[in-house]
Amino acid sequence: MKKADIVLLKYGEIALKGLNRPMFEQRLLKNLSYVLEPLGKFSIRKSQSMIYVEPLEDTIDMDLAIEAMQKVFGIVNICPAVSCEKDMESIAKTTIACLKEMDTEGKTFKVEAKREDKQFPLNSPQICQQMGGAILRNVKGLKVDVHNPDILVQIEIRKKAYIFTQKFAGAGGMPVGTNGKAALLLSGGIDSPVAGWMIAKRGVALDAVHFHSHPYTSDRAKEKVIDLAKIVSAYSGKINLHVVPFTEIQLAIIDQCPKNYLTLIMRRVMMQIAERIARKNNDKALITGESIGQVASQTMESLAVTDHAVSIPVFRPCIGMDKEEIVQISKKIDAYETSILPYEDCCTIFVPKHPKTRPTIEEIVEAEQSLKNLEEMIETAISQDEVIVIQP
Ligand code: ATP
Ligand code: MG
Numbered sequence: 001m002k003k004a005d006i007v008l009l010k011y012g013e014i015a016l017k018g019l020n021r022p023m024f025e026q027r028l029l030k031n032l033s034y035v036l037e038p039l040g041k042f043s044i045r046k047s048q049s050m051i052y053v054e055p056l057e058d059t060i061d062m063d064l065a066i067e068a069m070q071k072v073f074g075i076v077n078i079c080p081a082v083s084c085e086k087d088m089e090s091i092a093k094t095t096i097a098c099l100k101e102m103d104t105e106g107k108t109f110k111v112e113a114k115r116e117d118k119q120f121p122l123n124s125p126q127i128c129q130q131m132g133g134a135i136l137r138n139v140k141g142l143k144v145d146v147h148n149p150d151i152l153v154q155i156e157i158r159k160k161a162y163i164f165t166q167k168f169a170g171a172g173g174m175p176v177g178t179n180g181k182a183a184l185l186l187s188g189g190i191d192s193p194v195a196g197w198m199i200a201k202r203g204v205a206l207d208a209v210h211f212h213s214h215p216y217t218s219d220r221a222k223e224k225v226i227d228l229a230k231i232v233s234a235y236s237g238k239i240n241l242h243v244v245p246f247t248e249i250q251l252a253i254i255d256q257c258p259k260n261y262l263t264l265i266m267r268r269v270m271m272q273i274a275e276r277i278a279r280k281n282n283d284k285a286l287i288t289g290e291s292i293g294q295v296a297s298q299t300m301e302s303l304a305v306t307d308h309a310v311s312i313p314v315f316r317p318c319i320g321m322d323k324e325e326i327v328q329i330s331k332k333i334d335a336y337e338t339s340i341l342p343y344e345d346c347c348t349i350f351v352p353k354h355p356k357t358r359p360t361i362e363e364i365v366e367a368e369q370s371l372k373n374l375e376e377m378i379e380t381a382i383s384q385d386e387v388i389v390i391q392p
C-alpha cells in the first residue's frame with residue numbers, strides 16, 4: 001500500500017453522549033496527543049465524528065503510532081489512508097497507485113464507498129461501480145469478489161477523498177478521564193492489572209496502591225509492580241502508584257490475631273488504607289482483581305467481610321470471570337509475561353494452612369479486637385506512602 005499520509009479514527013459509543021459529546025471528544029483528542037507526543041509531531045483534529053491524525057515529520061514510525069493509538073480507549077477503528085483531491089480522476093489514480101504497490105496477483109477485491117459530502121456528484125454505488133471498472137482495467141491479476149474479498153478498497157468522500165485497504169481494531173470503551181478516577185489495588189499477579197484495564201476502558205482514570213512487605217517481599221517484587229503499572233498506563237494514561245509499607249501491620253496481625261483469619265484481616269486493613277488514600281486523591285472507588293471462589297479470601301462470605309471494612313464502592317470487574325478468561329485479557333494487554341514472573345506477594349507469604357472460607361462479620365470484628373494500635377499503624381503506613389509517577 002502506498003504510504004499512508006493520514007490516519008482516520010472512528011469513535012463509537014461516545015457519539016451517543018448527547019450534550020456531553022464535546023467533552024468526550026476533547027478528552028479523546030487530549031489522550032491521543034498524549035500517547036503520540038513521544039513519537040513525533042502530528043496534527044490531530046476532529047471533524048464530523050471522525051478524528052484525523054496526520055504525521056508532520058517524515059521520520060515518524062507509523063507502525064508504532066498505530067500501536068499507540070490502538071491503546072487509546074474511545075476509538076473503534078483505525079484506518080491508515082491515502083488522501084487525494086475529491087474528483088474521480090484523482091481518486092482512480094491514487095487507488096490504482098495504492099493497489100500497484102500491493103501484492104495483488106491472483107487476489108480478489110471489492111470497492112466500498114461512503115459519501116459524507118453529499119455535494120459530490122456521484123453517489124456511493126456509482127463510485128463503487130466506476131472505481132471497480134478502473135481497477136479491473138489497470139491492475140493486473142485482480143478479480144472481483146463482493147462476498148469474501150481478499151482486499152477491501154474503501155473510499156470515503158469527505159473534505160478530501162480518503163482511500164484505505166486496512167482497518168485496525170481500536171480499544172473501544174470511553175476516553176479515560178471522562179468518568180472520574182479510581183484507586184486500583186495492584187499486586188504483582190495476573191488479575192489486578194486486568195481489573196485496572198477493564199475499569200480504565202470505561203473512561204476511569206487510575207491511581208494505584210501497592211502494599212509492600214520489605215524485606216519479606218523483595219525490591220524485584222516492587223519493580224515488577226512498577227512494570228505492571230507501566231503496562232496498564234499505556235491504556236489508562238498517567239498513574240500515581242502509591243507504594244505503602246505493610247510489614248509492621250502484617251507482623252502485628254500474624255503475631256496478635258487468630259491464625260485462620262490472618263489473610264482476611266490483612267485484606268481488610270489493606271482496603272482501609274486504600275480507601276483513605278483514595279479519598280485523599282479524589283478517587284471515587286477501589287478496584288480489585290478478585291473473582292468469586294478463586295481463593296479462600298474470595299468466597300462470597302469473604303468478599304462481604306472485606307467490603308464491610310470500607311464505605312467506598314469496591315469495583316471487581318473480574319468477579320464473574322474464569323481464570324482462563326482473565327489470562328486471555330492479560331495476554332491481550334501484554335501484561336501476562338510480566339505477571340507470571342516469580343514474585344512474592346505480601347498476601348502469599350505467611351498464608352494460614354486453614355483459612356476461613358465462611359467468615360462472618362462478627363467473627364472478624366472480634367478477631368481484629370486483639371490487634372493493638374491499628375489506627376496508629378495505619379497512620380504510620382500512610383505517612384510513609386511512596387508515590388511513584390508512572391507514565392506510559
Ligand atoms: P492477583 O493476580 O491480582 O495478584 P490474586 O488472585 O492473586 O490476584 P489475592 O492475592 O487474593 O488474589 O488478591 C486479591 C486482590 O487484592 C488482587 O487482585 C489485588 O487487587 C489486591 N491485592 C493483593 N495483594 C496486594 C498487594 N500486595 N498490594 C495491593 N493490592 C493487592
Ligand atoms: Mg495476588
